[in-house]
Amino acid sequence: MDHRDDSGDRLAGPSTGPSRAVRVVSALVGLEAIALAAAVVVLLIDVVTLTPASLASAVALIVLTAVAAVWVAWIAVSLLRGASWSRGGALFWQLIQLTVALGAIQGAFAQPLIGAAIAVPSLVVIVLLFTRSVMQHTRRPDREG
Numbered sequence: 001m002d003h004r005d006d007s008g009d010r011l012a013g014p015s016t017g018p019s020r021a022v023r024v025v026s027a028l029v030g031l032e033a034i035a036l037a038a039a040v041v042v043l044l045i046d047v048v049t050l051t052p053a054s055l056a057s058a059v060a061l062i063v064l065t066a067v068a069a070v071w072v073a074w075i076a077v078s079l080l081r082g083a084s085w086s087r088g089g090a091l092f093w094q095l096i097q098l099t100v101a102l103g104a105i106q107g108a109f110a111q112p113l114i115g116a117a118i119a120v121p122s123l124v125v126i127v128l129l130f131t132r133s134v135m136q137h138t139r140r141p142d143r144e145g
Contacts, residue, residue, distance in 0.1 A: 018080055018082070018137055019133035019134070019137065020133075021128050021131045021133045021134050022079060022080065022133060022134050022137045022138075023080070024124075024128060025079055025090065025125055025128045025129060025134055026076050026077075026079040026080045027076075028121050028124060028125050029072060029075055029076040029079060029090055029093070029125060030073065030076035030077075031121070032072050032076075032093070032097070032121070033069050033070075033072040033073035033075075033076055036065055036066075036068050036069035036072055037066075037069045037073075039065050039069075040062060040065050040066045040069060043058070043061060043062045043065060044062060046058075047059070047062065071089075072093055075089040075090050075093065079134075079137075079138065082137050082138055083138065084138055084139060084140040086138055087129055087134065087135070087138045090125060090129055091126065091129055094122040094123075094125050094126050094129075095122075095126075097118050097119070097122040098118075098119060098122050098123075100118055101114075101115040101116070101118035101119035101122065102115070102119075103115075104118060105119075
């Protein structure tokens with residue numbers, strides 16, 4: 001039987017744990033969070049060692065990237081816990097990444113390898129988000145009332 005608390009998260013119980021697809025999705029989203037955290041470090045180093053054209057813009061970019069890193073990490077953990085909202089958050093993030101990947105593969109300064117490195121994991125996550133095991137793991141419990 002599937003037991004959840006009021007927030008929709010699964011409670012500990014006699015289950016076999018998340019499926020392989022759930023673990024892969026959570027791991028890929030977790031790696032994306034780590035990449036964002038690494039970007040925060042690089043941006044901080046750049047602000048300290050280089051002269052930004054706009055310090056306010058540089059700080060805002062660092063803050064937004066840090067917030068995104070925390071949010072994506074929270075999505076990864078929540079996917080493992082079976083939170084019903086986490087699939088939507090993960091899908092939204094993958095769509096954002098696909099737009100970034102599209103921008104990376106076109107234009108005067110196109111970097112197709114970078115675009116592919118962003119797009120391929122995003123496409124894998126999107127496909128896995130719609131597998132039966134991930135959908136069942138993150139489904140909202142039926143409310144009797």
